Amino acid sequence: MKKWTALALLFALPASAAVAADMRYAPPAGFETPTIRDHPIAGVYNKYWYNYRADILEAEKELGSDLMRATDAEDRRDAWEEWAGEVVDADKDYVKKMRRKGYRGGRVTIG
Numbered sequence: 001m002k003k004w005t006a007l008a009l010l011f012a013l014p015a016s017a018a019v020a021a022d023m024r025y026a027p028p029a030g031f032e033t034p035t036i037r038d039h040p041i042a043g044v045y046n047k048y049w050y051n052y053r054a055d056i057l058e059a060e061k062e063l064g065s066d067l068m069r070a071t072d073a074e075d076r077r078d079a080w081e082e083w084a085g086e087v088v089d090a091d092k093d094y095v096k097k098m099r100r101k102g103y104r105g106g107r108v109t110i111g
Contacts, residue, residue, distance in 0.1 A: 025067045028077050034087045041095070042103040048094055055090035059083050 027033055036056055040049040066079035098104075 024076075025064075027080050028073070031077070031080055031084075033080075034084050034091070036087060037091065037094075041098045044098075044103060046101075048097045048101075052090055052094040055093075056087060059086035059090065062086070 037052070040046075040052075060083070063079055063083040066082065067076060070076045070079055
């Protein structure tokens, strides 16, 4: 019974969190991971927010799959770079759609 509980918990975690526990699946040294939003812009939970979250989950699932099939360091780096590109694209799309609706993301300018 404990085995099934552990498996259920493992599948409930996002792919990047589940595979990050194993060093083979950790980001390469010096790799900058993009920021993933925890909260929607202006606190508005709409279809754009849920589409953004779905895009992030899909990217994490694909990352996990790519990392499991990776045979060398170059394959792993390619998988992480592809994941980072998908995360950045999802964020740009989300911000663009929210701006069209009149919501602005918070920005801090120093200087």
